[in-house]
Amino acid sequence: MVSVRDTRHAQMFPVFTASEIATLERFGEERLYRDGEYLARAGEKGDAAFVIKSGRVVVTGQGHEGPIAIHDPGSFSGEISQLSGRPFLVDAQAEGDTKVLVLNSERLRHVLVSEAELGERIMRALILRRVGLLEDGVGGPVIVGPAENGGVLRLQGFLSRNGHPHQRLDPENDASARTMLEGVPEDEWPLVICPSGDILHNPSEDQLARCIGLVRAIDPNRLYDVAIVGAGPAGLAAAVYAGSEGLSAIVLDCRSFGGQAGASARIENYLGFPTGISGMALMARAFNQAQKFGVEMAIPDEVQRLSREEDGFTLHLANDEILRARAIIIATGARYRSLGLNNLSGFDGTSVHYWASPLEAKLCSAQEVALVGAGNSAGQAAVYLAANAKKVWLLARRGLEATMSRYLIDRIAAQPNIEVLTKTEITALEGENGILQAVRWRDGDGEESRHEMRHLFLFIGADPNTDWLGASGLKLCEKGFIATDDFASDAARPLETNIPGIFAIGDVRSGSVKRVAAAVGEGAQVVAQLHSYLAAQQAVPA
Template sequence: MSDARTDIYATRAAQIFPRLSDDDIARLCRFGEPRSYRAGEYIVRTGETGPGLMLIMSGQVEVTRSEGGERKQIVVHERGNFMGELAQLSGRPYLVDEQALTDVEAVAIAPDRLRALLIAEADLGERMMRALILRRVGLIEAGAGPIIVGDEANADVLRLVNFLRRNGHPYQQLNPGEDSCAQTLVERFNVSEDELPIVLCPSGQLLRNPTESQLGRCVGLVGPVDGNKLYDVVVIGAGPAGLATSVYAASEGLSVLAVDCRSFGGQAGASARIENYLGFPTGISGMALMGRAFSQAQKFGVEVLIPDEAVKLECGNDPCHLQLATGERARARAVVIATGARYRRLGVAGLEEFEGTSVHYWASPLEADLCADQDVALVGGGNSAGQATVFLASRARRVTLIARRPLEETMSQYLIERISAQPNIDVVIGCEISALEGANGVLDSVAWRDRGSGSVTERPVRYLFSFIGAEPNTDWLEASGLKLDARKFVLTGEDVADNRLPLETSRSGVFAVGDVRACSVKRVAAAVGDGAQVVASIHAYLAKQREQEAQEAPIRVTVPA
């Protein structure tokens, strides 16, 4: 084995690179087409969209990745091995190079046929799906993918790194002040300080402080929309409710397009640890739970547009039209709004100066690394705040939790007990943040005011985390005609009219699920339940539409000659 292997390659090699039997090979060949390659020929290069998953029939293929300008071997595939990882489920670009060492005979299995294989061949598909997922984990550990050049404390570096991490995409991050290769890139492309960070994509394209959308398109996370295709359902939002809708709808044969402006997982994806979700007695991180759901969606053939933002919804008698920020449009028979909520911001002067560098709205391992041995504060009293507090306390020197109300009124008991058991957590009740002090995006101290007495306390704090709740993400729906409640959550079902289907909005064929729905329970399990339930309503709506179309179809009468 090469020294480029990470721990997961060393410990789980048999699962990551299984050798299939002749019987397995025969079953797989039904789904692909034969291909031949000569010795020395590249089957695919990093950044290219290849022919799909490749089953090796004979010969040897070397798989390598780039590291510091050098090629590092990952594995050599032989007969019975297959090449590919999660990107091949959706036809996205390869993250590695694959070169024939000898003459090679292979079978190429295109993404749509690969998804059919995973479903039709349950036992074999399970082994293959596990391998595809573990290979992606290995690439993430190894740091394959785009190279982000910039100081790790830079707000835009944090923004881009979080974007890729939340989308489960490998990357490398290099600091030009510490890494000679990074400094060489900066000098070679004449990059000024205000153009940092730069991103070198696997295709070779260089981006200067890109948006998430630009980066997503450069690494192949999202492609163009087929405006002529009519989907059964478009799901707007890829949090727990949106992913559940996508998985259940696609698994039942509906064509599904899922759209999200940032990443899959929503706010749940930012949870350090979820311990009250049914079936996970030891807990699971929000990213791991949502990552599994996203892989399920890809397995069942859900088409995904991330990042791509929905800006306008038009629904009438004809199919609904969803307009995207790119100017593209998607057409669907039914639409599910699962846009969730956006983080509520603190009403404190100077907040913008510290956002992204010292003030954060989620607590991922990236933020935890920044907080190592630092004094931090966290404001909020819900379960998300409790989970983040416990998580950060494992790395930070001291965490001060600031809440308006007693935790017993807003937080699960198991989290309260865990917080009280941590010696480096201080809990402040009945207070709110009143001032932030610092300069150049670096926070020096935080002040909070007692809501009863008015007294102010100031403490040195390097990082502040805000978990003060969220507001419905419905501003973009203002022109759609959907009925909202006084707080701008979407009204559904009997709250709209007696003849409405469960979870259907005031517009026929448009549904709302999860946190964006009025009167919904703001829990991951409740959002997933909405996603499962709404599929039954979609089937009922589509059946009614087909019946109506049949009744309106002209009757053809054949007249004898």
């Protein structure tokens, strides 16, 4: 398989000129590392990148034979984690006495913003190096368990959606994995070995995230300018504009960045991408862009409620932490709907999916699968899965024309292994131990049929993610979406809710257009209104 190392090696490992290094000297601190001394260790705080002035730095990582990279004078060591100070994913060791410029995370971000051309080259290299680690499965935690174990699939999906490298050891073909699992009850599978050496038994996503340093403790005494709840396209757009305009901002999401847009296998009608782009790729760019401007990310961190305080607002998190901010932007989008089948929850995460990523596509290779839905997300997923699946049954209660873009309908019609069944509903799921064995459905004539398959995909819409706002005092419409226009305290702030200082954007807002471009537009628009609110607050006499 052709990798990013093969196609973009020069961009992945740029070599700086003498004048560029002189520019970087304004931002960095010179330091000497002796032969064999480590500049970076996997799992330790990764709050710096290193520009090599003399000597050599050898980068190695668990799961990779030989060096990942060798940095000679003029090159630099680091990847995207160093923008935010998250743990190093690899080891970097001096070979011979080595002199480097140390760029801490803050100074590195200053370079990216203040030195446009040089910053662009560095940012591209940081991103491509993360892509390389993801492709190679190098760095990050090691998951030990069978391929179709529910916990394995859950944690692999979580790490993949957050763009975090990881490895998996399968006891079916790895003797060391079998040894590690001996004597461990199956309900404690998988084991996860963190870079720190800690071993977790079937951890929650939050436990895993904290073990590998994805999330950090929040300072309860700090007052942010704005806290953005939700990391979909609306929330990330707001983060990019808030950060680029000098506001102190933090983004929280209970699962991963990207929202429902991140689940789109391919978006082909987003402005500026004539060949299309996957939802994950688009959202990952926004996620990295926000961090470039110093926006903090608390993902996964779940907000359970919010309260008003004298100097702003307090968010109360599921882990009993609190976060204080002068203003709040709610961009929590919507949560996936499910089918009203009694035993469906038993297959969630193993055989029933609400997302079509490379992980799910691999699981479905050469198999028949069923997909329920009639919107663009369903169409994109069907086309994507058809590239690997033996057959895709696309089930819809009505025709596709009313809810799906024409280009997707035409593309589905051109796929020989996609069969569309309208006026069709699933009636039962068969299986045991979380593994689906067959799906039953009823067609428009009332005839029921049984089809053996192990995977079912649901793209049947979503409901507003507003349950956590029950005691907040925010006004919701009859469908549960957050009302804005009718309650704005200032005509110049139409995205403000009935509580001044709390704004709602994207799919969670009543009356919003449920499109990625519209969500991004609201994310940009709300920051101008946020400035208006903050300025008005400062103008109020004490």
